[in-house]
Amino acid sequence: MAVCGLMFIFTITDKNKSMSQIIQPQHVAFLKEAIALSRQFTPENGCGPFGCVIVKEGQVVGKGWNTVLHDKNPTAHAEVNAIAEACKNLNDYQLQDCIAYCSAEPCPMCLGALYWARVKAVYFANTRKDTAGAGFDDDFIYEELNVIGDARDIPFYHVPVDDAKSAFEKWQAQGTKY
């Protein structure tokens, strides 16, 4: 028990120390850029109150803001738009050496997008609770991740179909990897 206690204290102390190193002035500065993007919406431009910048080696390589209404595209979130711009600018489909700065905690879709992009860290200003307070569903969708299949608000039905795995088999035979 004593050993476990010591390990626990060490872990917490180590984490606290690294957090003070992790949040540095340049991170706040990039978050302020993301917040500035989040504020550029108007009733006319069809943007929403979210912004994101992608940074590589201290340089902004992609910017995005929410254009869901303008684009009539529910996936046009700030992070998705910023990832697309950064990938285009870097001519790559992944962003391993990049950091994402988001005006608000990414929703589950954008969390997935940031994982697919393989960014090395994500900083955000508003929390999912702050976003819920402004009337958005991010926090609700996070809760839905803990609900199984057809019990979700939007039911998900698993239907095993004979040929479903054939695409995976073809992919694996091809030998390509993401």
Ligand SMILES: [Zn+2]
């Ligand atoms: Zn999102």
